[in-house]
Structure formats: C-alpha cells, structure tokens
Amino acid sequence: MSGRTASSSVRSGVSISGHRQGSAGALPRGMGCVAPVYRPRDAEHTVLHQVIALHLEAFLSAVADVGDGAGLPQFVEREFREFLLCGVFEGGVARFQCEGCGREHLVPLIC
Secondary structure, eight states, rough: OSSSOHHHTTTTTTOTTTBBTTTTOOOTTTSSOOOOOOOOOOOGHHHHHHHHHHHHHHHHHHHHHHHTTTOOOOOHHHHHHHHTTTTTGGGEEEOOOOOOOEEEEEEEOOO
16 A cells, blocks of 8 residues: 555645646636636527518418418417517516625526
C-alpha cells in the first residue's frame, strides 16, 4: 500500500475536470474569460414563426374547405396556436433578479 488515503486525495484540491480548485485562474477547458450573457430566444422573428402567424388562418380555412368542413384534428390546431405563444412575452414570462446588481430580467416562457 502506498500510504495514501482517500482523504489525502480529496485534500489535493483537484476537481474532476483536472483543474485545481480554488485557484483564481482555473477555467473549464474551452471557456473564455468573458462572463456568459443570457440572451433569450427571439421566437417571433424566426422564419417558421412568421410563416405560421401569417398563414395559419388561411391554412385552417383551406383544410376545412377540402375536408367537407371537418378541418384538422383539434389537437393539431391547438399545437399551432400554442407554438405562436411559445417564447413570446404575451405567452407568459418568468421574472429574475440579478444577485449581483439587483437588476430584474423578464424572460419569456418556452414550451
């Protein structure tokens, strides 16, 4: 036996990723020195969102006309309508406060 115990390896201060714990300069591999900034998805300005928003009513009407008024199953129409609210402020928001500066952020809920 080498005389090294489990407790001595824990005290060595090396994390699972191989960086020394507590050293000021240790960053995970691949990370820059710039603090990450969260940017919420801008769902309303994606091509898919715009196409569905512009053409959903005409599409539903055309499907109903072709199918003798039956249209799409309700769950399909509901999914299209819920998609239009996903990631937009009108669909609901979460409110967060920065612990560092106290600034509040509103983030749209996503589906």
